[in-house]
Amino acid sequence: MRVLPIRYSSDVEAMTRFYAVLGLTPGPVSRPGGWVEMPADAGMLALHRGDAGRCELAFETDEPLEDVANRLRAAGYAPGPVLDEGFGRSLRVPDPDGVPVQINAYDRELYT
Structure with a gap:
């Protein structure tokens, strides 16, 4: 299993830029653009459009x-x-x- 925290935001594009500055590289994007995968060495951060500030623990x-x-x-x-x-x-x-x-x-x- 891989760790997959899901971070919700009203502005997925801005969050993607922020986490890219921290060193994560944007990966696959959903077709409608509602979420982005940002692979990391030990898992992946998923950015989803939704209630800003909410975070969910998930695994792949x-x-x-x-x-x-x-x-x-x-x-x-x-x-x-x-x-x-x-x-x-x-x-x-x-x-x-x-x-x-x-x-x-x-x-x-x-x-x-």
Whole structure:
């Protein structure tokens, strides 16, 4: 799994410039321009159009999401259903504090 924080902003373009100055390089952009991937050495920062200042913890996996969900259930956690998304598939599971964590399996052909 790769760490994927999602930073929401009302101005994705300005945030992209800011994080580029910090040293991240813009990567794939969604077709409608609502979000940008900024790969890093240890993961990736995703910039999404949305409520400014909100941040969400997500992970990207190559493992089938059904396997991840089954492992979570076996350990006593309650993941939501695997959902088809515009970027691939995802599932959410509340962490021990009740904060949702998103796990994504990307199909880059869907959005780049």
